[in-house]
Amino acid sequence: MPGEAERIERIASLARRSSDDLILGIGDDAAIIRKNDTHWWLISTDSQIENVHFRRDYTPPRMLGHKALAVNLSDLAAMGGTPRFALLSLNLPKDIEQSFVDEILVGMVALADQYSTILVGGDIAASGNGLAMTITIIGECPAGRALRRDGAKLGDLIFATGRLGLAAIGLQLLQRGHRYDPALPIHLQQLILAHLQPTPRLEIGQRLAERNLATSLIDISDGLSTDLYHICQASGVGAIVYAEDIPVATHVPEEVNTTALENALNGGEDYELLFTVPRGRVAQIESLRAQFNDLPITLIGEITSEPGRMYLERAGERTPLRPRGHDHLRQEE
Amino acid sequence: MPGEAERIERIASLARRSSDDLILGIGDDAAIIRKNDTHWWLISTDSQIENVHFRRDYTPPRMLGHKALAVNLSDLAAMGGTPRFALLSLNLPKDIEQSFVDEILVGMVALADQYSTILVGGDIAASGNGLAMTITIIGECPAGRALRRDGAKLGDLIFATGRLGLAAIGLQLLQRGHRYDPALPIHLQQLILAHLQPTPRLEIGQRLAERNLATSLIDISDGLSTDLYHICQASGVGAIVYAEDIPVATHVPEEVNTTALENALNGGEDYELLFTVPRGRVAQIESLRAQFNDLPITLIGEITSEPGRMYLERAGERTPLRPRGHDHLRQEE
Known part of the structure; x- marks a missing residue:
């Protein structure tokens, strides 16, 4: 399919x-x-x-x-x-x-x-x-202020809100029989709620649009690798992501047999925002951070020129990054 | 349910x-x-x-x-x-x-x-x-021209476009094993197409709104009895429908064991328009008929004062008319 x-x-x-x-x-x-x-x-x-x-x-x-x-x-x-x-x-x-x-x-x-x-x-x-x-x-x-997927430019820096991969880990816990329960340890509850009750990042999206800070914007519904790929495809650019800088889950329960990084890259359903910012405007991200002090806004990579090519840089080494996020349709095969 | x-x-x-x-x-x-x-x-x-x-x-x-x-x-x-x-x-x-x-x-x-x-x-x-x-x-x-369900007034006349009940008869033919086939006799094809390929009555709806002709308007998706009831409920009025005047199917295949009238009243999915017109504007319906000469526009009843009470008049006798049209949810019981 x-x-x-x-x-x-x-x-x-x-x-x-x-x-x-x-x-x-x-x-x-x-x-x-x-x-x-x-x-x-x-x-x-x-x-x-x-x-x-x-x-x-x-x-x-x-x-x-x-x-x-x-x-x-x-x-x-x-x-x-x-x-x-x-x-x-x-x-x-x-x-x-x-x-x-x-x-x-x-x-x-x-x-x-x-x-x-x-x-x-x-x-x-x-x-x-x-x-x-x-x-x-x-x-x-x-009028004129909507942020699209197709405006990312060579040299722009890539940012993400929140922590990525929590919803996918929470889903695995639910599939393994855990249930939402206010009495759960906080780290498990946070993972499960990330899946069951995501927070739409409306305010920060609006600030990015008003202040003309971002050249492209998407929400991470399919996983970082796939949604970044959507930006790259639409904008005709490539990207490097710094693995160590991605804000991943700080705690992955042992029974979940995928890593925090794998869940962040390919997990899906985080509903955090992913956006690109021209280097000249990066200083303004600081004032945004001051307004959203509970929400991490993290620099995770940069836009490159090769259309559709994405790389993951880890310990100084670059490996190709493929869009392997969630696709209900493809998974059906 | x-x-x-x-x-x-x-x-x-x-x-x-x-x-x-x-x-x-x-x-x-x-x-x-x-x-x-x-x-x-x-x-x-x-x-x-x-x-x-x-x-x-x-x-x-x-x-x-x-x-x-x-x-x-x-x-x-x-x-x-x-x-x-x-x-x-x-x-x-x-x-x-x-x-x-x-x-x-x-x-x-x-x-x-x-x-x-x-x-x-x-x-x-x-x-x-x-x-x-x-x-x-x-x-x-x-602005100000949308026609709603809630404007029917005592004494308004009730009109319907097209013929009613065809789609329900067509559905019964399909359920009995008939299939759409351009080689079918025209009377069967018309019934089957009424179900498979309904025509939205956009132009006549627009003319009614522009000329301020109708006090209420609804499309017949659930069957005449139910959709007229929606108008009565929303407008706080009642209605009499003249059974002999309802434009029903001219041909009901023998294998369909419901009458043309039953299908018109309770069949559903006709997507014809049902509307009420103040008596003073009924003459203007004539000019509308001239513009839509392939589409019957038929006077089928009138609005009465008793909220939610509907009657069917046949051979001079009135019997209560209840909303018995299509309801996928209720039928599930």
């Missing part, structure tokens, strides 16, 4: 059309539509599907509602946008309890309220098999 | 919020958001799910792509809107051929092009079980 990128390219080649008020169509984290002279709309959609993205047995329904919206908010964060409205399409299997559905909504609306986002419509249908939620998110940004 | 209306009300009660530029939230065919001083955005979402809305064995993939978009365009028609942009969320099962997916897109884009609608984004994910497509449609209308 072809991977997601190939399928999207195929659809884009069939469906690409232009229009006066369409600024950007298929291919980035969100489409851009002109709202008025001062603002643009940003629109994106993303699904959470049972037994593909989550299992009901290890997912508290409030956290599921939170996450279904959070992954969409993250797509707006990845453009520097501010969310405004959401639509929810809910496919309900026969065996689902009404209380489970209510809790999903409570979790979703709590996160929506946090970002003044209003659920304005949707659709409910029976599902042949399994629970599925598709959310469409509508946000806005000042 | 509670029905769709009850579930939507539950979500609306949890999620209802107000905002300066939100004109109408959950509950109608589309949400309304202020675009600028002269125009409003209309936004809606709708899914087609395998083995709930369609079966792959009887659905040619081009028609499936057409229908997935058509049901969304119909939601805009039901507000008097003009479509502009669409997003597609595609959940793909393991066993699906690439050529099947390509054909879906070809059918979808052909219909989109017909209405100058551009596919601007979406999401592709693996599906645990079965093909599912969720489309979000974005359209617009002149």
Whole structure:
């Protein structure tokens, strides 16, 4: 089965059309539509599907509602946008309890309220098999300020927010039978919550866009290696990543048989931001750090000239870095 | 399992919020958001799910792509809107051929092009079980001109476009083993195509809105009895429907063991428009008929004062008419 990128390219080649008020169509984290002279709309959609993205047995329904919206908010964060409205399409299997559905909504609306986002419509249908939620998110940004994947330039420095790989490690713990429990040791709880209840990085995305600090921006939904590759492909550049500088999990439980670095590179679902900054503006990242003092903003590499070529530098040695992040479609083979 | 209306009300009660530029939230065919001083955005979402809305064995993939978009365009028609942009969320099962997916897109884009609608984004994910497509449609209308469900008034006359019940009869033929075939007798083909390839009534919806002809408007997706009930509920009125005047199928194949009238009242998926017109403006419906001479526009009843009470009048006798149209959720019990 072809991977997601190939399928999207195929659809884009069939469906690409232009229009006066369409600024950007298929291919980035969100489409851009002109709202008025001062603002643009940003629109994106993303699904959470049972037994593909989550299992009901290890997912508290409030956290599921939170996450279904959070992954969409993250797509707006990845453009520097501010969310405004959401639509929810809910496919309900026969065996689902009404209380489970209510809790999903409570979790979703709590996160929506946090970002003044209003659920304005949707659709409910029976599902042949399994629970599925598709959310469409509508946000806005000042005209001309959206941050895309395609602006990275030779010499730009690469930054990431937060710590990477935690969500993938948390998922492995859940798959091994661990469950979310407020009484868990803090280091396990943090890993599990990274998977179940990700935080969309909206504020920092907005600051990057407002101050014109980044030349490209994406959210890390598929894993650092794959999302950096998306930037490289779209921008026609390459990249070097310094392995020692990647902010990885500080604790990997023994039962997880992958390293912190492997999870950071290829794990997926971190929903942190990855962005490139021209060297001349790097000093301004300091003032950003001062504003977000709980959130690491880490220099992890730089943009090179060879299109699509990525390297990992470790102990002074460079090895090719391939996009090996999460792809639900390709994994099905 | 509670029905769709009850579930939507539950979500609306949890999620209802107000905002300066939100004109109408959950509950109608589309949400309304202020675009600028002269125009409003209309936004809606709708899914087609395998083995709930369609079966792959009887659905040619081009028609499936057409229908997935058509049901969304119909939601805009039901507000008097003009479509502009669409997003597609595609959940793909393991066993699906690439050529099947390509054909879906070809059918979808052909219909989109017909209405100058551009596919601007979406999401592709693996599906645990079965093909599912969720489309979000974005359209617009002149500010103040959207037609809603809640404006029907005592004494208004009720009109429907097209013929009702054909899609439900066509579905029964498909379930009985008939297949779409250009060589079929025309009366069978028409029934099957009514189900597989519905026509969204965008132009007439737009004319009704522009000329301020209708006090309420809805598309008949769930069946006349249920969609008329939606208008009655939202408007706080009742209705009488004249059974003999309903434009039903002229031919019902013997193997279908329901009548043309039953299918028209409760069948669902016709995607015709149902609207109410003040008596003083009924003369203007004539000029509309002249413009749409292939499409019947039929007077089928009138609005009464008792909230939520509907009657069917046949041979001079009135019997209660209950909303017995299609509800995938309720049917699951």
